[in-house]
Amino acid sequence: MPDWSISLFRIARIRLAVHVTFFLLLGYIAWEGWHASPEARWLGLTWSVTYTLLAFACVVLHELGHAFAARRFGINVSRILLLPIGGMAEFDRIPREPRQEIIIALAGPAVNFLLINLLLLLVTLPATMDEFLSFDLTFESLARHLLFMNAAMGCFNLVPVFPMDGGRVLRALLAKRFPYPLATFWAATVGKLFALAAIGFALTTMIITRNWVQGTLLATLFAFIFWAGENEYRHVKAEERFN
Numbered sequence: 001m002p003d004w005s006i007s008l009f010r011i012a013r014i015r016l017a018v019h020v021t022f023f024l025l026l027g028y029i030a031w032e033g034w035h036a037s038p039e040a041r042w043l044g045l046t047w048s049v050t051y052t053l054l055a056f057a058c059v060v061l062h063e064l065g066h067a068f069a070a071r072r073f074g075i076n077v078s079r080i081l082l083l084p085i086g087g088m089a090e091f092d093r094i095p096r097e098p099r100q101e102i103i104i105a106l107a108g109p110a111v112n113f114l115l116i117n118l119l120l121l122l123v124t125l126p127a128t129m130d131e132f133l134s135f136d137l138t139f140e141s142l143a144r145h146l147l148f149m150n151a152a153m154g155c156f157n158l159v160p161v162f163p164m165d166g167g168r169v170l171r172a173l174l175a176k177r178f179p180y181p182l183a184t185f186w187a188a189t190v191g192k193l194f195a196l197a198a199i200g201f202a203l204t205t206m207i208i209t210r211n212w213v214q215g216t217l218l219a220t221l222f223a224f225i226f227w228a229g230e231n232e233y234r235h236v237k238a239e240e241r242f243n
Helices: 021-036 038-071 098-119 139-157 165-175 180-209 212-242
Strands: 005-011 014-019 077-083 086-091
Touching (some): 014 021, 021 038, 021 077, 038 098, 038 139, 098 165, 165 180, 180 212
Antiparallel strands (some): 077 086
C-alpha cells in the first residue's frame, strides 16, 4: 500500500520524505500570510512560508539528533518523515538497554536547545511575551519566532508522555525495574490518558475560539500520540511472544 509520502533527498544517508498532506499545510500557511498583511501581501506570504520551512528544518535537525545518537549504538535510521504535525525518524529497532534509549530520546530536544542558543546570538529579547511574538515582517521577528518554536518543541517533547521523547525516558526508567513489555504498557497508558485529555481540550478550545485549523492540527497530533503509543506497545508484545 502507498504511504502517500514523497522522497526529497538524503542527509547523511538518511532519506528525507514528506507526506502529501504537508503541502496542504504549506498552502494554508501561504494563504494566511497573504491575508495577514493587506499592505504587503507578497511579503506576508514569503515571511509565512519561509518561517514554516525553517520551522520544519528545525524538526529535521531534531530528528537527526535522534538518528545520529541511534547510529552510535548500531541502530539504523531508514528515513525521516515530515507530517503537518511534525516529524519522525524511523528506526530499524528500538534499543532495550535503558541507557541507550535515554540518550537517543534526549538527543532530539538537545538539538532544539542548541538552536535556541544560536538564535540568541541573532535577536534581542523584548520585555514582554506579546512583543516577543509580535508579527513583524522582519528578519529579527522571524528569528524570534523560530527561537520560541524551538523552545516549545524542546520542552513539549520532554513531557513524560509515550511515545514522545520524555515518554521514552519514562519507559527506559521503568525498564530498569520491570520487564520491558510491562514498562512499555505503563508508559503507553500514561501517554494515552494524556492524549485523550488533550484531544478533549483541543476540541473544546477549537469550538470556543473557532480556530478550526489549529484545533484540528492539535487534535490530530494527540490522536497520533494515542495511536503511536498503542501501536508500539503491540509491537513490543509481538516481539516478546516470538523471542
